[in-house]
Amino acid sequence: MPTQTATANRPKQSLTVDEKIQKMRELYADAPEIGKTALENGLPTLTQALAAPSAEQTAGRIGLRQGKVSELCVFLPFVKGGAKRLRGFLQLLEGNFRAADAVGTVHDMRFVFVDNDTKLLFATAYDGDFDEYIDDFAAKIPNAMDLWLCNCEGYPGMRSGKAKEWIFDHQIAAEAWYVNSPNLTAAETRRLEKVGKAVEELLDKIG
Amino acid sequence: MATQTATPTKPKQDSAVEQKIQELRTLFADAPEMAKTGLEHALPSLMSQAAEAQASETESAGRIGIRQGTVSELTVIAPFAPGGAKRLRAVLRLLNGNFSGGRKVGTLHNMRFVFVDNDTRFLFATAYDGQWDPYIDDFATKIPDEMDVIFSAFEGWPGIHSPKVKDWIVKHQIPAEGWYVAHPDLSVAEAGRLKHIGKAVDEFLDKLNE
Amino acid sequence: MLSVKESVGGQLGTRAPTLDLDEIQAIVLRPRPAPYFGTHVLLRIDDAEAGREFLRRLTPHIGSSAHWWSAAHTWLAIGISYAGLEALGLPQDSLQSFPEAFRVGMAARARELRDQGVNDPKHWDAPFGTGQVHIGVSALSDSEENWRRALKIAREQYEAFSGVSVLRSQDFGFQPGDLNPLGYKDGIDQPAIEGSGAEPLPGQGPVIKAGEFILGYPGEAGVPLPMPQPDILGRNSTYVGFRKYQSRVGAFNRFLRAHGSTEEERELLAAKLVGRWRSGAPLTLAPEADDAVLGADAQRNNDFDYANDVRGLKAPLGCHIRRMNPRDTQLTRLTDVNLHRLIRRGTTYGPPYDPNAVSTEADEIPRGAIFMFISAKAMATMEFLQQEWIDEGNFVGLGEERDPIIGRQEEGASFTIPHEPVRRRVHGIDTFNVLRGGEYFFMPSISALTWIANLSG
Numbered sequence: 001m002p003t004q005t006a007t008a009n010r011p012k013q014s015l016t017v018d019e020k021i022q023k024m025r026e027l028y029a030d031a032p033e034i035g036k037t038a039l040e041n042g043l044p045t046l047t048q049a050l051a052a053p054s055a056e057q058t059a060g061r062i063g064l065r066q067g068k069v070s071e072l073c074v075f076l077p078f079v080k081g082g083a084k085r086l087r088g089f090l091q092l093l094e095g096n097f098r099a100a101d102a103v104g105t106v107h108d109m110r111f112v113f114v115d116n117d118t119k120l121l122f123a124t125a126y127d128g129d130f131d132e133y134i135d136d137f138a139a140k141i142p143n144a145m146d147l148w149l150c151n152c153e154g155y156p157g158m159r160s161g162k163a164k165e166w167i168f169d170h171q172i173a174a175e176a177w178y179v180n181s182p183n184l185t186a187a188e189t190r191r192l193e194k195v196g197k198a199v200e201e202l203l204d205k206i207g
Numbered sequence: 208m209a210t211q212t213a214t215p216t217k218p219k220q221d222s223a224v225e226q227k228i229q230e231l232r233t234l235f236a237d238a239p240e241m242a243k244t245g246l247e248h249a250l251p252s253l254m255s256q257a258a259e260a261q262a263s264e265t266e267s268a269g270r271i272g273i274r275q276g277t278v279s280e281l282t283v284i285a286p287f288a289p290g291g292a293k294r295l296r297a298v299l300r301l302l303n304g305n306f307s308g309g310r311k312v313g314t315l316h317n318m319r320f321v322f323v324d325n326d327t328r329f330l331f332a333t334a335y336d337g338q339w340d341p342y343i344d345d346f347a348t349k350i351p352d353e354m355d356v357i358f359s360a361f362e363g364w365p366g367i368h369s370p371k372v373k374d375w376i377v378k379h380q381i382p383a384e385g386w387y388v389a390h391p392d393l394s395v396a397e398a399g400r401l402k403h404i405g406k407a408v409d410e411f412l413d414k415l416n417e
Numbered sequence: 418m419l420s421v422k423e424s425v426g427g428q429l430g431t432r433a434p435t436l437d438l439d440e441i442q443a444i445v446l447r448p449r450p451a452p453y454f455g456t457h458v459l460l461r462i463d464d465a466e467a468g469r470e471f472l473r474r475l476t477p478h479i480g481s482s483a484h485w486w487s488a489a490h491t492w493l494a495i496g497i498s499y500a501g502l503e504a505l506g507l508p509q510d511s512l513q514s515f516p517e518a519f520r521v522g523m524a525a526r527a528r529e530l531r532d533q534g535v536n537d538p539k540h541w542d543a544p545f546g547t548g549q550v551h552i553g554v555s556a557l558s559d560s561e562e563n564w565r566r567a568l569k570i571a572r573e574q575y576e577a578f579s580g581v582s583v584l585r586s587q588d589f590g591f592q593p594g595d596l597n598p599l600g601y602k603d604g605i606d607q608p609a610i611e612g613s614g615a616e617p618l619p620g621q622g623p624v625i626k627a628g629e630f631i632l633g634y635p636g637e638a639g640v641p642l643p644m645p646q647p648d649i650l651g652r653n654s655t656y657v658g659f660r661k662y663q664s665r666v667g668a669f670n671r672f673l674r675a676h677g678s679t680e681e682e683r684e685l686l687a688a689k690l691v692g693r694w695r696s697g698a699p700l701t702l703a704p705e706a707d708d709a710v711l712g713a714d715a716q717r718n719n720d721f722d723y724a725n726d727v728r729g730l731k732a733p734l735g736c737h738i739r740r741m742n743p744r745d746t747q748l749t750r751l752t753d754v755n756l757h758r759l760i761r762r763g764t765t766y767g768p769p770y771d772p773n774a775v776s777t778e779a780d781e782i783p784r785g786a787i788f789m790f791i792s793a794k795a796m797a798t799m800e801f802l803q804q805e806w807i808d809e810g811n812f813v814g815l816g817e818e819r820d821p822i823i824g825r826q827e828e829g830a831s832f833t834i835p836h837e838p839v840r841r842r843v844h845g846i847d848t849f850n851v852l853r854g855g856e857y858f859f860m861p862s863i864s865a866l867t868w869i870a871n872l873s874g
Contacts, residue, residue, distance in 0.1 A: 020301050027294045028356075034366040035294075035359030042352025049305040056304030060529070064319075066304055068811070071319050073330070081237055088234045090385035092227050095265040095275055097387040098252065104750035107317070108334050111385035112282050121282070121381075123332050125317050127750075127811065132801050138638055139753035143249040150242035157241050161640050174319040176299035178306040181398050186389050187749035191814050192401040193390070195408050415839050 020050040056177060060129035064174050067182025068127050069107060074170040076120045082151030083117035089148065099144035103137070105186050111148075120152060127185040134164045265386050269339035270373070272382050276391020278316060279339065282332045284323070285379040291360035292326035298356065308350035314342060314395055320357075329361060336394040343373055434614030436482075436627055436634065440653035440862040443480030444494035444557065445631065445791055446613055449604060449762055452591035453557060454564035457659075457764070457787060459544060459584045460552040460575060462504035467580020468551070469505055472870035474574040475554070481863055486615055491558040491567040494789075495866070496657045496858025498522060501551030506872055514646040515859070518796035519656065522548065523855045529800040531808040536825050536852035544584040545661070545854025552581075553659060553858055555789070557764075564590075587661075589764035589787060597763070598664035598784045599822070599849065600687075600770035602697035602712060606719050606742055608758040620719035622744065625755050631655050632793045637755055642793045645859070650869070653862035656795035658759075660855040661787045662823065666771060667779030668847045674775070676843050686843070689834050690821040692738030699738070704731040729835040734813040737822040740806045748812050757798055757806075760791040785850065796857055823850045 015023065024046070028039050039046070059070035078086070090111060100106045109124035137145055142158040149155045149163075156162040184192075228250065235246045268279035287295075299320060309315045318333035335342050346354050347367045354367040361379075365371040393401075438446070462468035472495075480492025497505070499520045502512060518526050524538035524546035532538060538546035554571055558564035575581045597603045609617030609624045612634070617624055628636035632644045633652035644651030669687075677683035684707070688694045694703065696712025701721040703711055712718055722744045726732055732739050739746060743754050767784025774782075792798050805811075808825070810818035819825065821832050826848045834841040861869060 015301075023301060024298065027297050030290055031294055032288060032359045032364070034355050034364065038352040038355030038359065042350075042356055045307060045350075045353060046356070049302050049307050052303075052305040052307075054303035054305075064304075069317070071317075073319065073321050073332075075323065079239070085234050085238060087384055089231065092231060093385070095386065097385075100387050100389070102751050104748075106387065106389055108278065108280070108386070108388045110280050110282065110332070110383040110387075112381050112383045114284060114381060121284075121330070123282070123319070125334065129804065132804060133750065133752070135638070135756050136751055136753045139756060140751050143245040146241055146245035147249055150239050150245065159638055159640075161638060161643070172321050172323060174321045175296055176302065176304060176306075176320040177317070178304060178309050178315075178319075179317045180309065180315055180395050181402070184398060184402065185811050185816075187811050187814055188816055189390055189393065189398070189401075190749070192405045193393070196401045196404050199404055199408065409842070412839050413842055413844075416841050 017047060017051045021047065024050075055182070060131050062168060062171050062173050063130075064177035066177055066179040068185045069125055069179045069182055070128065070130070071123070071125055071174050071177045072130055073121070073123045073172050073174060074167060075114075075172065076122065076149075076152035076155075076170050078118060078120060078151055079153050082153075083113055083120070086111070086120065086148055086151045087113065099141045102141060103133075105133070107186055125179070127187070131164065134167070138163065271377050271380050272339055273386045274338075275386055275388045277336050277394050278388040278391055279335055279337065279342070280333070280383050280386050281335065281339070281342070282330070282381050282383060283376060283379045284328055284330045284381065286362045287322075287327060287329050287360055288362040288364070291329070291362070292322055295320070295329070295357065295360035296322065296326075306353075308353040311349045312345050314345060316395060331358075334388070336396075340373070343376065347372070432614060432616065435612035436614075436631065437653050437862075438485065438614065439481045439483040440864055441482040441631055441655075442494050442860055442862070443482050443485065443489070443492035444555065444762060444789070445655060445760060445860065446482040446485045446610070447480070447489070447492060448607070449557065449764075450559035451595055453559065453764070454561050454590045455555060455557040455588070455764060456564070456568050457587045457589065458554045458556075458571065459550050459586070460554065461544070461549045461582045461584050462501060462551045462580070463582060464580035465504060465506040467578060468501075469870045469872060470578070471552075471575055471581045472505070472866055474577075475571065476863065476866045476870060478570055478574075479863060479866065482613075485613075490560065490563045491556065493567060493571060494555045494557070494860070496553045496555075496659070496860045497869075498550055498552070498856050498858055500548050502859065502869075504551050505869055507869065508872075511646055511650060514644075516643065516794075516796060518800065519857045519859065523658070523660075523857045524548075526796070526800065526857075530803045531825070532803075532852055534825055534827075535848060538854075541852070541854040542585075542661070545856060549584060550856045553657075553856070555764075557762075587766055587787065589766040592765050592769040596695065596770050597765050597786055598666055598767060598770050599669050600695050600772065601691055601693065602695065603786070604761060604763045605693070605697050605715075606738065607760060610760075618719060619716055620721055622742075622758075623755060625758060628793060629756070629758065630760055630792050636793070637753070647868075650861065650865045652865075654865050655791055655793050655860045657858040657860050658790040658795045658799045658855065659787070659858055660790070661853045662785045662850040663783065663853045664785040665780040665847070665849050665851060666774045666782070666784065667776050669849045670772065670775045670779075672845075672847055672849075675845070686834075689733055690736060690832065692732045692736035700732040700736070701726055729813075730837065733832075733834050735810050735815045735818050735821065735833060737820055739813075740820050741802070743806070743813070746813060749814055750812055752812070757801055758792070759795065759798055759802075762789040762791065763787070764789075785853070791860070821846055821849070824848070825852075 024039060028036050055066055057065045059065040063070055063072050100109060105127040107125040112121040114121050138158045145158045156166055235243055265273045265275045268274040272279055272281050314336035316334040321330040323330050351367045358364045365375050478493050479495055499515060499522060527538050544550055556564060556567040556571055558567055595602055607621060609621040610627050610630055611624045612627045626635055626637050628634035628641050632654050633641055636642050673683040673687055677686045688700055693699050694707035696707050696709040697718050698708040698712035699721055723746045764787045766787060768782060790799055807820040807823060810816055815833060818831060818833060826846050830846050832843045832846045
């Protein structure tokens with residue numbers, strides 16, 4: 001049963017940097033040797049990180065977010081034959097996920113088959129709160145969603161009205177989440193790519 | 208990959224697409240009813256997708272893992288060392304998402320740390336630029352201590368400088384079966400460059416209006 | 418006094434309604450009269466039995482939507498917050514069947530609603546955000562006389578005995594020209610609801626399944642939305658998001674003067690923020706100048722889409738009405754706009770719009786708009802709108818930009834006006850409407866009200 005840590009209720013940090021370092025040392029007192037050494041060697045950089053303001057927020061009901069970019073991670077047990085079917089389907093798609101393009105907020109997503117093909121790990125980085133758009137997915141891309149999710153145990157169907165809860169029940173919030181450009185949404189990236197291209201063309205004309 | 212023409216009616220393509228559709232139908236023959244219906248509804252768009260296959264197929268990221276364009280995935284699941292979950296959770300709480308080490312590496316798009324199976328296993332998943340070997344080497348050279356502080360939570364982690372470390376990672380890495388990247392050619396560096404250009408353009412256009 | 422038909426230009430076609438109109442509260446389907454007068458009264462229940470007695474007395478006076486297309490002079494509406502349902506003694510399993518957002522109340526959803534900074538619930542006017550707002554009663558009338566009479570009736574019910582206390586009372590009313598405090602005709606666009614018994618007005622968009630707005634009917638996905646239990650409580654009921662905004666008229670006028678040197682420039686700039694001219698004429702149909710005849714014509718003033726204005730050269734992509742209803746605007750994310758509509762009943766309070774008010778004191782005069790946003794999933798829709806279409810501009814490629822009329826602006830915020838050859842970006846846009854309070858209410862059907870009133874214990 002996945003653990004759903006209450007990331008929305010993270011205790012507020014009120015420790016000073018020194019207190020945090022102290023806590024680190026206490027934590028690592030019984031760590032493997034490699035960890036203990038690394039802590040001492042890496043203290044300067046670590047201190048910087050501990051001194052910075054929090055970069056993490058919640059992505060809504062569950063999950064973490066940095067800036068605009070959220071993480072979602074679900075473990076979905078396969079139905080009998082589901083792994084084989086999904087594997088075949090993914091191979092046929094050859095990396096083309098039109099529905100993900102259409103959604104417009106997905107940065108990346110991966111399908112990993114774990115525990116001897118008994119479970120699907122689906123992990124994605126996307127913009128905003130997915131909760132907000134699940135009804136829109138049900139309205140616009142129900143077939144695309146049903147096609148891969150049907151391979152998972154207990155999936156009620158995108159049009160059942162119960163998909164949101166089902167996904168939530170299988171979601172595990174990350175303990176930590178890092179994004180290189182947290183305020184760069186997929187939409188903003190598309191816009192910048194156009195701008196970049198226009199600039200190149202302009203410079204070509206001038207030059 | 209053959210150039211796509213405007214008329215997707217070349218016999219060769221048709222039969223390749225036809226074959227794919229057939230394979231899909233076979234695959235879904237014993238699927239739940241909802242899926243079979245879903246497939247039939249989705250077929251028109253799948254057919255056009257297959258006919259216009261983009262040059263965005265996934266390739267190998269090197270020794271292990273897959274890549275689309277310039278962006279690769281790395282997914283590792285392994286048991287925690289004794290006390291590892293508790294330690295790591297506390298460390299991550301203290302860090303609050305501040306991984307300055309990530310910026311140092313320069314090829315890291317995103318990464319997540321997930322505790323599964325009641326804190327007995329640790330899932331680490333990341334998206335990065337380029338190939339697997341140089342990526343691991345990069346971490347070892349640029350942020351070895353940060354790596355070891357965190358990954359010592361794994362049972363049997365040999366240390367980033369150990370000659371065994373790459374084997375250890377391979378042992379616990381599971382390559383994705385499907386990997387999608389919205390902007391496969393946009394490296395971390397390129398994203399930074401685009402942001403600068405965007406800002407400069409906005410300032411320039413604002414000035415034009417004054 | 419105009420009948421509904423007259424107030425929409427005399428051509429209100431009707432179809433046979435398929436909804437239980439006599440169960441649905443009048444305010445859900447009846448358009449606001451013109452002119453309109455009224456009062457919102459907020460009450461606290463101190464004693465469960467007294468509260469139920471109050472409901473028993475008031476329910477016969479609550480207007481229903483029966484024959485809503487015919488003239489009526491006055492109607493009362495009533496909403497109950499979660500705290501109010503608890504105070505009335507609803508059974509536990511019934512209470513638990515309400516959605517989370519409703520249960521915790523609007524103040525607790527500040528993060529989801531992006532009610533931060535100056536809009537933070539800790540700054541709200543009492544009694545909002547204290548958990549004491551249990552019942553909201555609204556009286557809406559077409560004349561001053563009828564309004565006073567309706568209010569008297571409502572007052573008689575709660576002044577008769579102790580156990581129900583008035584927390585706050587806010588009069589509202591029609592302003593000259595039916596303008597809101599920033600000087601604009603509002604409330605033009607409403608969703609067309611299937612089965613309500615009316616032809617949609619031109620431009621209202623596709624008819625939307627009733628279940629999106631009223632509980633117990635199929636929604637767009639073909640199934641009814643989640644409904645509280647028991648059935649008699651949920652069916653034909655709905656939810657209301659009640660939000661009170663203070664309009665900073667001085668700030669609005671100062672902004673226009675700072676960024677427009679002639680009256681013409683200022684009016685165009687203002688129209689670019691709203692998406693309509695003051696008369697209500699939409700920029701999409703009247704891109705260069707106001708057209709009062711168009712603005713007054715309900716058959717024409719909403720009859721447009723954005724197919725010929727993809728880039729927002731007429732109505733900016735980030736203007737208020739385009740954010741509140743994107744219609745066929747190309748959005749950057751997969752969205753079904755029909756899932757995010759609200760019935761909006763706006764009520765203006767305080768002194769009317771003053772074009773010459775420029776002082777910071779003018780900003781503090783209590784005047785503004787109180788909105789009732791009605792839908793079978795009002796909480797989820799409002800939180801979606803705030804997050805996706807008001808508090809940022811990513812959905813139309815505008816990054817951090819916020820709604821220029823109701824968005825909370827940070828220091829140095831900007832507003833983009835698409836233009837050839839170069840877009841104009843106005844810097845230093847201020848917050849023109851500040852949130853002073855709000856609450857999520859359940860709006861029970863007539864039978865549900867009776868059921869609640871007759872609970873025992």
